[in-house]
Amino acid sequence: MDAKEISKAVIKRLPRYYRYLGELMEEKVERISSNDLSKKMHVTASQIRQDLNNFGGFGQQGYGYNVEYLYTEIGKILGLDTIHPMIILGAGNLGQALANYGDFEKRGFRLVGIFDINPVLEGISVRGIEIRMINSLPEFIRENQVEIAILTLPKNKAKEMAKVLIDNGIKAIWNFAHTDLDAPEDVIVENVHLSESLMALSYNLSQYRNEHKENKE
Amino acid sequence: MDAKEISKAVIKRLPRYYRYLGELMEEKVERISSNDLSKKMHVTASQIRQDLNNFGGFGQQGYGYNVEYLYTEIGKILGLDTIHPMIILGAGNLGQALANYGDFEKRGFRLVGIFDINPVLEGISVRGIEIRMINSLPEFIRENQVEIAILTLPKNKAKEMAKVLIDNGIKAIWNFAHTDLDAPEDVIVENVHLSESLMALSYNLSQYRNEHKENKE
DNA sequence: TAGATTGTTAATCGATTAACAATC
DNA sequence: TAGATTGTTAATCGATTAACAATC
Known part of the structure; x- marks a missing residue:
């Protein structure tokens, strides 16, 4: 009964949510909407809601998400509540x-x-x-x-x-x-x-250079 | 005239091709087919051919790919021919x-x-x-x-x-x-x-444990 | 209650895989 | 030439985005 398999892409995003929520906690922010969080993180609000709903309904209509609660829950999902x-x-x-x-x-x-x-x-x-x-x-x-x-x-x-x-x-x-x-x-x-990872960086570096070469000639 | 944009997923795979081709060179392998390479790398042959064809036709029908040539070409694409x-x-x-x-x-x-x-x-x-x-x-x-x-x-x-x-x-x-x-x-x-990255590992660890818990009870 | 915002379904977009004609 | 294997088009699959009814 492992329900639906969660995609790897979603998993890779969870730690980033966790990091942003941690920062919001430090700033004493109590609640946040998917829309506000999406602007901070440069992702779509829809993606945030979809991602979170893979694990359960952590939010509340008309209110948004409680930062501390969501932080804790994502921590649990990531297994950070265990040694x-x-x-x-x-x-x-x-x-x-x-x-x-x-x-x-x-x-x-x-x-x-x-x-x-x-x-x-x-x-x-x-x-x-x-x-x-x-x-x-x-x-x-x-x-x-x-x-x-x-x-x-x-x-x-x-x-x-x-x-x-x-x-x-x-x-x-x-x-x-x-x-x-x-x-x-x-x-x-x-x-x-x-x-x-460094090679991917290098690719983008060369790529950018090529794209802008013609304009300078 | 930057032609078609290459997807980030493809770029992330290039260094891995490069690594495997380097190993093949060390083993003195001269040529390889997408099919043989796909088995080594645990990806589909189709993906290899699609990926490489984003950058040009490096292979030859009936022959496959020349290992050294392909290695050099991918190196150039990644910008490894520059300091x-x-x-x-x-x-x-x-x-x-x-x-x-x-x-x-x-x-x-x-x-x-x-x-x-x-x-x-x-x-x-x-x-x-x-x-x-x-x-x-x-x-x-x-x-x-x-x-x-x-x-x-x-x-x-x-x-x-x-x-x-x-x-x-x-x-x-x-x-x-x-x-x-x-x-x-x-x-x-x-x-x-x-x-x-470590949190993603941790997620998978907890996940695996949960999936196999029921069976043991 | 009215307004806000989620949870979720439907639509779109992109990436992967399959298939096969072209060709070495 | 016959066999092998690419390059490439078409089909499938999955992930992202849009839309909106449910609901706090």
């Missing part, structure tokens, strides 16, 4: 940067371990968490009920380590390696391919 | 991690400067590039013809600094700050909202 024990695999620059990013913690993402394959790093602490070696990974995942693994290893190691993670029962992988991972259906993989 | 001088704004953990990421360089993204607002960091070198203060930014952008700014400042500083960048002629901003930026149409903004 998610999380490890980092790859204690390089990016891994350490993510380890040092404190905001995750307050959304329920609790970093409990950092792992690497390089013995030189063993025992070094990042944000009070000491770097462990891969051989202790299986036991650690079980004992700490780790759900999420952040994968910041180089691509040649990533696929192999993803397998280890999956074999040991990890539920989700946040993948920063420049490769696609093979994972069974019940393991969630969310990719952050930074170089691909 | 893009680039600066980082925000020398925190993430900024330094990106500075240390060497792969950008070989795609034409040349890091020429790192800036911060914290005077303590002034003069410290990251990857041979010393951290500069914001007051020298305008002159630096002009003299080095900087095109791209990587914005890794905290969100309260990001909007303000984006304005400085734009006023001084930056062409594109790769935005890692947890906020949307206001930019005129001719300035490209590519957002990387890491926490939103």
